[in-house]
Amino acid sequence: MTQIGIFGITGRMGRLLSEETTAAGATLAGGTSRSNPATTPDTLAAAADALIDFTNAEAAITHAEAAARAGKPFVLGTSGLNAAQEAAIAELAKRIPIVYAANFAPGVNLILAIAERLAAALPGETYDAEIVETHHRQKVDAPSGTAIALGRAVAAGRNTTLEQAGIESGRDGHTGPRKTGAIGFAALRAGQVVGEHTLLFASGSEHIALTHRSFDRRVYATGAVRAALWATSQPPGLYGMKHVLGMA
Structure with a gap:
């Protein structure tokens, strides 16, 4: 059973992602949060089969780097990345599958x-x-x-x-x-x-x-979990939801 790790698990999206992970028949590997500094990006990446991040642009690269070090697929739904951050994500996608989408609906x-x-x-x-x-x-x-x-x-x-x-x-x-x-x-x-x-x-x-x-943020969580499960069988590369949905 696929183990999914969630960065920012106690946030609004993190809670929905946890629920949708279970609903999809996957297992929750855990998550990072400000209230639990013991779980680091690297320890979460080591425990999970795929990782999802809806935190913030400043943390996105750190989380993607942890995923790359562990060789795990990474799903990124954080908005507000600048050109340099997007370039860094594209570079990391040469090592692992990354699904980066502005919207997962x-x-x-x-x-x-x-x-x-x-x-x-x-x-x-x-x-x-x-x-x-x-x-x-x-x-x-x-x-x-x-x-x-x-x-x-x-x-x-x-x-x-x-x-x-x-x-x-x-x-x-x-x-x-x-x-x-x-x-x-x-x-x-x-x-x-x-x-x-x-x-x-x-x-x-x-x-x-x-x-x-x-009308409900859950649609983003459902799509992101679907992307994480899809990414576990993909080679390294930078993907979007059009690939997950079979539109590319």
């Missing part, structure tokens, strides 16, 4: 695939792309990882990158006209919204909107 990953196809058919010269996301007031990063993934999907559909297309966010005051081809972001933080994302394509004559709403 199956519906979101279908939206990402559709977004890329729509962007390919709706050129930036005539269709502006805007992404609006809403999350709970405790969320510390913006735009959300899922919003950025949507932006990257739009850019990929248009044969460019998000950085090359240009990002428009935080509009305030006299900003001038919208840059053609840029991808816009708006982040809302209020109450206890689990997660809402809308991608809008707007031309002078029509609007097309894709929206995904999460």
Whole structure:
């Protein structure tokens, strides 16, 4: 029976991951927490067959390195990683299978695939792309990882990158006209919204909107456990949920 270790096991996501590990028929190998410093990343990695991390960007590399030292698959759902941290994850994926996803909900990953196809058919010269996301007031990063993934999907559909297309966010005051081809972001933080994302394509004559709403964080935990079980039979490499879902 697969043993799954959870970094940050006493947190909000950690508790759900524990429950979903059992529900999936796997065994909980344990977890790290601030209240139990005796369990280190290395001791957890040694005890588990696969590891899941939904903690924070600062800790993600330390946890991934522990997984690599132990030769164990690593599932990363933490958002807010910068370019250097993402590069470090990609380097570690040469040694172990790593599933790194902005969102583990199956519906979101279908939206990402559709977004890329729509962007390919709706050129930036005539269709502006805007992404609006809403999350709970405790969320510390913006735009959300899922919003950025949507932006990257739009850019990929248009044969460019998000950085090359240009990002428009935080509009305030006299900003001038919208840059053609840029991808816009708006982040809302209020109450206890689990997660809402809308991608809008707007031309002078029509609007097309894709929206995904999460009502329960458990959907992320279920997907992450599914990814961990899948990763135990994969070779080293950097994977996403599209691979877990058989979409790649």
